[in-house]
Amino acid sequence: MAHAMLNTPVFAVNTPQAFYDRLLAAQPNPTTGKPDPQKMAAFLASHPETVQATKIIQSHPASSGFENSTYYGLNAFWFMDASGRSIPVRWSLAPVQPFAPANTTGPARPDKNYLFDALIAGILQQPLQWHLIITTGQANDPTNDATIPWPDAREQVDVGTLTLDHAESEDTSPCRDINFDPLVLPEGMAPSDDPLPSARSAVYSQSFTRRAGEKKLPSTVTPSEVRK
Amino acid sequence: MSVSVATEQRQFTPLMRLFHWLTAALVLTILGIGVAMVASLADYHRLVSIHRPLGILILIVVVIRFVNRHYSTLPPFPATMSPRERSVAPTSELFLYALLVVQPLVGWGMLSAASYPITLYGSIHLFPILPHNVMLYAVLRRAHTVLAYLLFLTFLAHLGAVLFHTWVMRDGTFSRMAPWKVRAQ
Ligand code: HEM
Numbered sequence: 001m002a003h004a005m006l007n008t009p010v011f012a013v014n015t016p017q018a019f020y021d022r023l024l025a026a027q028p029n030p031t032t033g034k035p036d037p038q039k040m041a042a043f044l045a046s047h048p049e050t051v052q053a054t055k056i057i058q059s060h061p062a063s064s065g066f067e068n069s070t071y072y073g074l075n076a077f078w079f080m081d082a083s084g085r086s087i088p089v090r091w092s093l094a095p096v097q098p099f100a101p102a103n104t105t106g107p108a109r110p111d112k113n114y115l116f117d118a119l120i121a122g123i124l125q126q127p128l129q130w131h132l133i134i135t136t137g138q139a140n141d142p143t144n145d146a147t148i149p150w151p152d153a154r155e156q157v158d159v160g161t162l163t164l165d166h167a168e169s170e171d172t173s174p175c176r177d178i179n180f181d182p183l184v185l186p187e188g189m190a191p192s193d194d195p196l197p198s199a200r201s202a203v204y205s206q207s208f209t210r211r212a213g214e215k216k217l218p219s220t221v222t223p224s225e226v227r228k
Numbered sequence: 229m230s231v232s233v234a235t236e237q238r239q240f241t242p243l244m245r246l247f248h249w250l251t252a253a254l255v256l257t258i259l260g261i262g263v264a265m266v267a268s269l270a271d272y273h274r275l276v277s278i279h280r281p282l283g284i285l286i287l288i289v290v291v292i293r294f295v296n297r298h299y300s301t302l303p304p305f306p307a308t309m310s311p312r313e314r315s316v317a318p319t320s321e322l323f324l325y326a327l328l329v330v331q332p333l334v335g336w337g338m339l340s341a342a343s344y345p346i347t348l349y350g351s352i353h354l355f356p357i358l359p360h361n362v363m364l365y366a367v368l369r370r371a372h373t374v375l376a377y378l379l380f381l382t383f384l385a386h387l388g389a390v391l392f393h394t395w396v397m398r399d400g401t402f403s404r405m406a407p408w409k410v411r412a413q
Binding site (some may be wrong): 192 | 266269271274343349
């Protein structure tokens, strides 16, 4: 199973169409180099769920690095037990590394890759760990709307620990040559009625196909950079 | 096989006709699903999940059908068919059979080359038939689209030829494969 997770507790849109429309609204104007605020205002006027979700996202402090951030699965899935009973779930990865807020007031760092460099340095120092937390939904919790958080009181189960003990360059990792498809699921899991994972499958399949036929260039992160 | 049987028989055998219409329905359905799924987002997953087992079903049906054809008595060509048509018709039919076997194998092969799990239903998976190689995947994925077009064009030519004989030459070509029984006039 492959899954992308974000450091925001909800997603900004809840349908593929809204995702597309939001991209168009945020497109920079070629002369000013900035998005047209009127277009974004018009988008938000017809998407109250995005306004709500943006409030939640903005009230959620970003962490200082990749290693101390919580990552959220956002989309809902079904877990089935052996007797055929199923429950809706969402999940997140909670860091063992202590949280520190990002410095959002100082000047921008000149080195664009500092977050990646810090992650590699951190892993080389000691393994990084996250707890995989499954949140179980109840009857009225929306499974088809990634903009709406489930109530805080929902039962959470710590089902395991993810340990990153080394990083890998694209040149030596098996990741480049497989498609990253959020709906390749193990037995006992099924997609929900959330329309986003299917759209992601479709788009990732298309981009994987295009990349597959390209000449492969050496990875920007070289194998020696990620080794001790 | 006696000559008298061969000349009296005007239709393909009931089993051959059943296979024919079953294949036609399955192939037109999968072509439709194939085109719809690569153009859809929210329905992509549902459609591709139907597409894979349907394609494998077609492979199985076509192989059985081909073997059955080999052991069946075919009705003679209608008298209205020119010698040229008589030589082209079996070749074009063979071409259709070949496409219907190669296309699902390419689908299966391309997913193998991309190292996808080849899910048919639930936990039922097919084994890979090719090694993991994304360049190979890229070529086969392209071929899957080209073969689909070729299949559709061949189907149109096949339909056109039958309709031309049935409506313009009025030689009852359609009744040879009609799903119902047609008595000799
Ligand atoms: C007679 C059998 C088949 C026919 C006529 C057929 C037809 C098609 C068509 C028309 C498309 C869309 C092509 C495009 O526009 O790019 C397609 C895509 C596809 N087919 Fe098939 N197919 C067949 C069998 C199979 C089989 C057996 C498999 C796998 C086991 C398969 C897997 C796929 C996949 C995964 C895609 C889309 C991949 C993507 O997202 O790019 N097909 N097929």
